[in-house]
Amino acid sequence: MLLSAARRWIAPCALVIGLGACASPPGGGHAQDPRYQPAAASDAYAQTGWELARWSLPGGALRPIPHPSSNSRPLTLEFIRDRGEPRVAGFAGCNQYNAPYTVANGLLIVRARPVATMMACAPQNMKLERDFLDGLTRITASAFDKSGNPQRLTLVLASGDTLDFGRRADPAAGGQMGPTKLVYVNSERVPCSAGAGRTLCYQVRDSASQPWQLWHGEITGFQFQPGIRYRLRVVEVRDPDPAADASAARWVLDAVVEQEIVRR
Secondary structure: OHHHHHHHHHHHHHHHHHHHHHHOOOOOHHHHOOOOOOOOOEOOOOOEEEEEEEEEOOOOOEOOOOOHHHOOOOOEEEEEEEOOEEEEEEEOOOOEEEEEEEEEOOEEEEOOOOEEOOOOOOHHHHHHHHHHHHHHOOEEEEEEOOOOOOOEEEEEEOOOOEEEEEEEOOOOHHHOOOOEEEEEEOOOOEEEEEOOEEEEEEEEEOOOOOOOEEEOOOEEOOOOOOOEEEEEEEEEEEOOOOOOOOOOEEEEEEEEEEEEEOOO
């Protein structure tokens, strides 16, 4: 009886262990950690900029931080694409920094110790910078105040500290020089005029707070599906010889930053 019960317990455990081994990707280091996957369509952080507004300690006390109101330069986060790779960059109190990041189930994960310049400054600023950069690699929770057009970002650190950021001007799309931009594309195309005829146009806007506008051009490489609202990074190019009554501008898809199924 005891042997039979033990076999019944061991069998499912062996199956679970076997499945876990099969699911583990090959390689070492980050390859074995399912959190470390490329940021994909769920990356709502892409091309947004933030500045630290409040640093709360575990007991509720506030840690002094620099503010523009006191002619001090605030600590910042900017989420960019550097040659297609997601990176977070900004000012940490004394130095500029940058580091790779990813997003897993909405959680912001800074994947490596940020690389920073080597400028020295006042001891209290240096201490603040060290704590800030250390904290970025130990984020246990991250959240926006709302979807679509967030204005506040909250990070909870492993130390129990809470960092609240306010929205600032977004960084240039693409994280590099070039005619790239971020656009929102609505979940359906609508009839519109195209010269002497009628066709279907995309509904687009630059930010979630703007009204939808018609885009008469094409989005090369974009596989549109009705019922899905998109956030795209595109490159705008000019057609040197456009067809009659057609737009001289067209967009080429660089990346699908975010997509959302819209209920009808």
